[in-house]
Amino acid sequence: AQSVTQLGSHVSVSEGALxxxxxxxxxxxxxxxxxxxxxxxxxxxxLLKYTTGATLVKGIxxxxxxxxxxxxxxxxxxxxxxxxxxxxxxxxVSDVGGSQxxxxxxxxxxxxxxx
Amino acid sequence: DTEVTQTPKHLVMGMxxxxxxxxxxxxxxxxxxxxxQKAKKPPELMFVYSYEKLSINESVPSxxxxxxxxxxxxxxxxxxxxxEDSALYLCASSQVGRGEWNTGELFxxxxxxxxxx
Numbered sequence: 622a623q624s625v626t627q628l629g630s631h632v633s634v635s636e637g638a639l640x641x642x643x644x645x646x647x648x649x650x651x652x653x654x655x656x657x658x659x660x661x662x663x664x665x666x667x668l669l670k671y672t673t674g675a676t677l678v679k680g681i682x683x684x685x686x687x688x689x690x691x692x693x694x695x696x697x698x699x700x701x702x703x704x705x706x707x708x709x710x711x712x713x714v715s716d717v718g719g720s721q722x723x724x725x726x727x728x729x730x731x732x733x734x735x736x
Numbered sequence: 737d738t739e740v741t742q743t744p745k746h747l748v749m750g751m752x753x754x755x756x757x758x759x760x761x762x763x764x765x766x767x768x769x770x771x772x773q774k775a776k777k778p779p780e781l782m783f784v785y786s787y788e789k790l791s792i793n794e795s796v797p798s799x800x801x802x803x804x805x806x807x808x809x810x811x812x813x814x815x816x817x818x819x820e821d822s823a824l825y826l827c828a829s830s831q832v833g834r835g836e837w838n839t840g841e842l843f844x845x846x847x848x849x850x851x852x853x
Binding site for chain 1: 776779839
C-alpha cells in the first residue's frame with residue numbers, strides 16, 4: 622500500500638526566505654509523485670510532478686522538488702517566498718503506470734508568508 | 737484557467753432537496769472522479785468512472801448518486817443530505833491506460849462548495 626506523510630501541518634516563512642515543505646512516501650513500486658497547491662476556495666492546481674528520469678523537477682511559480690529514492694522523500698522548495706505563495710500544499714503519490722490516477726494525498730501543509 | 741469546469745460554484749440546499757453537481761472536461765480523458773474535501777483536510781475520493789463505467793465507489797452513502805452520461809460529463813446527484821455533507825466537492829479527470837503518456841496526473845476543477853442547512 623502506498624502512503625504519503627507531510628511533516629508539518631503549518632509552515633510560516635518571511636517574504637524572501639527559503640520555502641521547504643517536506644514529503645515522505647511509502648510505495649512498493651516506483652512511484653509517481655506530485656505536488657498540488659490549493660488557494661482558498663479553489664480547486665487543486667498541479668505544481669510539479671516526478672514520473673521518471675531527472676530527479677530534480679522544476680514546476681510553476683519557481684518551485685522545484687527532488688526525488689530521493691534512498692530517503693523516500695520528495696521535498697518541495699522555493700528559494701525566495703512571495704506573499705502570493707500563501708496556500709495549502711498537498712503531496713501525492715500514484716502507482717507507476719497506473720490505469721487510473723488514483724492519487725494518495727498527504728494531509729497537507731499550510732504555508733503562511735509574513736511580510 | 738482550469739480545463740475541468742464545475743457548476744454551480746456554490747450551492748445551498750435543505751435536507752429534503754434534490755440537487756445536482758455537474759462537471760465537464762474536453763481533454764479526452766476517460767477517467768473522471770468525484771472528491772469530497774472538508775475544511776483543512778485533503779480531498780477524499782468518492783467515486784471513479786473509467787470509460788463511463790463506475791469503477792470505484794469508496795463506500796459512499798446512497799444519498800450521493802453519481803452519473804456519467806458520456807465521456808465528457810460527470811454528475812453528482814444529491815438527495816436527502818445531512819449538514820455534515822457540507823464540503824467542497826471536487827471533480828477531476830485523468831488519462832486511462834498504461835503507457836509513458838499516462839503520468840497519473842489528475843486535473844481538477846475549481847470545485848462546488850455545498851452547504852446543507
